Amino acid sequence: MFNPSSVCVYFASSFILAYYIYHHYQRRIRSKFPLPPGPKGLPLIGSLFKVMRDKSTKPRWRKYLDMGKTHISDIIYINVLGDRTIVLNSAAAVTEILERRSGIYSSRPPAYMLKDLSGRVASSMPLQASNQFDCIKAGTGTLLTWITPMNGVSLWHRLHRKTFHQYFQPRVLPRYHPVQRRLVFEFLNSLVNPSYDGCPAGYVRHYASSIILRVVYGITSQEDRDHYVRLADRAVQGIVHTGNHGSFLVDYFPLLKHIPTWMPGATFKRQAKVWKHSALELRDAPWEKLAASNSIETAIPCFVTENIEKFSSDMHRMQETIKNCAGMAYIAASDTSVSLILTAILHLLHNPDVQSKAQQELDEVIGKARLPDFGDREKLPYIEAIMIEALRIHPVLPLSVPHYSIEDDVYQGYFIPKGTTVIGNAAAVLHDEIVYPEPYKFKPDRWMKQEGKELPPSSLLYGFGYGRRECPGKHFALDTVWLAIAGILSTCNITKAVDKDGQGIEAAIDYVDGMLSHPKPFKCQFSLREFESGAALGALKSSLLCSDVKA
Numbered sequence: 001m002f003n004p005s006s007v008c009v010y011f012a013s014s015f016i017l018a019y020y021i022y023h024h025y026q027r028r029i030r031s032k033f034p035l036p037p038g039p040k041g042l043p044l045i046g047s048l049f050k051v052m053r054d055k056s057t058k059p060r061w062r063k064y065l066d067m068g069k070t071h072i073s074d075i076i077y078i079n080v081l082g083d084r085t086i087v088l089n090s091a092a093a094v095t096e097i098l099e100r101r102s103g104i105y106s107s108r109p110p111a112y113m114l115k116d117l118s119g120r121v122a123s124s125m126p127l128q129a130s131n132q133f134d135c136i137k138a139g140t141g142t143l144l145t146w147i148t149p150m151n152g153v154s155l156w157h158r159l160h161r162k163t164f165h166q167y168f169q170p171r172v173l174p175r176y177h178p179v180q181r182r183l184v185f186e187f188l189n190s191l192v193n194p195s196y197d198g199c200p201a202g203y204v205r206h207y208a209s210s211i212i213l214r215v216v217y218g219i220t221s222q223e224d225r226d227h228y229v230r231l232a233d234r235a236v237q238g239i240v241h242t243g244n245h246g247s248f249l250v251d252y253f254p255l256l257k258h259i260p261t262w263m264p265g266a267t268f269k270r271q272a273k274v275w276k277h278s279a280l281e282l283r284d285a286p287w288e289k290l291a292a293s294n295s296i297e298t299a300i301p302c303f304v305t306e307n308i309e310k311f312s313s314d315m316h317r318m319q320e321t322i323k324n325c326a327g328m329a330y331i332a333a334s335d336t337s338v339s340l341i342l343t344a345i346l347h348l349l350h351n352p353d354v355q356s357k358a359q360q361e362l363d364e365v366i367g368k369a370r371l372p373d374f375g376d377r378e379k380l381p382y383i384e385a386i387m388i389e390a391l392r393i394h395p396v397l398p399l400s401v402p403h404y405s406i407e408d409d410v411y412q413g414y415f416i417p418k419g420t421t422v423i424g425n426a427a428a429v430l431h432d433e434i435v436y437p438e439p440y441k442f443k444p445d446r447w448m449k450q451e452g453k454e455l456p457p458s459s460l461l462y463g464f465g466y467g468r469r470e471c472p473g474k475h476f477a478l479d480t481v482w483l484a485i486a487g488i489l490s491t492c493n494i495t496k497a498v499d500k501d502g503q504g505i506e507a508a509i510d511y512v513d514g515m516l517s518h519p520k521p522f523k524c525q526f527s528l529r530e531f532e533s534g535a536a537l538g539a540l541k542s543s544l545l546c547s548d549v550k551a
């Protein structure tokens with residue numbers, strides 16, 4: 001049936017399409033250098049069909065790595081409808097472009113699905129951004145995404161980073177240790193409790209989310225935690241599915257964002273609406289509860305209460321920043337650390353020899369009468385190696401978060417035009433078989449110092465992003481993850497779960513592919529190790545309760 005609005009949309013689409021292509025070729029002509037190699041696309045639409053028709057089940061980072069191998073280059077170029085993407089598959093390219101030239105490559109791509117459709121909020125922040133996609137001038141103010149990693153370089157983003165630095169730099173982390181200690185204890189108890197349901201994911205999520213909820217909002221009650229953990233779980237779904245550049249066609253062809261929500265094919269818009277609701281609920285619900293004037297005085301001191309006291313209500317901008325950073329920390333910590341802990345558990349389950357070696361180290365260094373603590377970390381290199389290897393074998397964000405160039409540039413004789421999305425393929429770098437022999441095997445020993453052996457570059461260099469955008473929550477996250485891995489190994493053996501017939505259940509090493517990637521649900525069992533005293537966790541509990549746990 002004739003529908004005037006759709007006809008207009010299609011005419012306008014063709015016009016914009018022509019504009020993009022013109023723009024793309026103009027840029028190319030302006031440079032005497034060639035673009036990096038990559039899949040040959042069709043005129044005008046580029047590699048659109050290749051991207052759309054690709055039904056391979058390989059994770060995206062592997063597809064990019066294979067593309068690099070096909071074109072015999074560690075840097076590849078993909079053009080879809082004039083949208084330019086460059087993927088960096090080697091440590092050398094990532095270091096040179098995203099670290100050393102970070103002044104050019106620290107912005108973020110438009111990411112229409114994530115920023116525009118699912119995440120912008122009204123802000124009082126002035127327009128000071130490095131590219132026009134970061135801020136949209138709207139009738140009521142400025143619309144910006146409150147999700148820090150999605151913002152380009154701007155005053156708004158600088159304020160966010162400054163706040164994160166203040167609260168999560170290594171120097172201040174010991175103040176969160178009592179909370180982490182208490183909650184790891186609760187976590188370990190839940191794993192060995194008869195009510196444990198065999199699937200560790202929910203328990204790990206509860207542990208990681210409870211820590212950040214306590215640190216940021218002072219939330220401690222079980223009921224509140226259960227509620228907010230569920231909220232975070234829903235909200236993270238949006239980021240998992242929309243975060244990778246090009247996950248939705250609208251990222252390449254922004255005009256699509258104007259099609260009416262009811263139209264066939266507009267499922268992405270309806271989905272974006274749901275995700276936006278969940279993300280905003282995550283940011284606003286705990287904040288509103290705490291900011292209610294009568295609870296603020298009685299609330300447990302935390303990131304939010306400290307800041308609300310510091311900035312009076314007339315400093316609206318600062319309050320807005322605190323609210324966003326609190327929500328961001330909550331969303332960032334809820335899924336990332338969970339993924340890394342689950343990867344460690346899954347690979348420890350498959351490698352009982354690694355478990356035994358780690359337990360030997362733990363027993364020698366700290367004995368069997370207390371849980372490992374932060375002060376032991378340097379003396380436990382094998383536990384550290386397990387954590388680093390878990391991040392290497394499966395980086396939490398295999399493609400990191402895309403960066404975006406704000407100037408024309410040339411790298412190794414290739415032209416990188418301004419306005420190119422640049423992806424640092426962390427997983428490809430960390431699976432380079434020359435640097436990490438047998439890269440698909442879980443081998444913590446590769447990180448152990450030995451006479452005459454040079455250690456490979458640590459996964460911590462690539463697993464937390466690059467240059468000016470490097471993750472500001474890195475050290476806080478590593479504390480949370482390390483304590484969980486060390487705690488599990490010192491108290492439990494991880495074994496296969498058994499079905500009702502007593503048969504062991506296989507736990508597949510299989511991952512959900514997305515910007516944030518985590519193991520698909522798997523089952524395993526945690527059985528308490530024998531302790532010299534025979535009292536096992538009970539003895540640990542009493543020793544733990546003697547420490548400074550007042551969280």
Ligand code: HEM
Nearest residue numbers: 148149329332333336337396401464465466469471473477
């Ligand atoms: C294992 C846990 C974590 C991993 C693997 C991780 C990884 C990353 C990565 C890869 C980036 C993108 C960096 C880039 O664009 O180059 C990032 C950004 C970010 N992360 Fe994390 N992260 C973790 C935990 C956390 C935690 C606990 C917090 C907060 C307390 C946090 C806050 C942030 C923020 C605010 C950004 C945005 C930085 C910016 O765009 O300037 N992250 N993280």
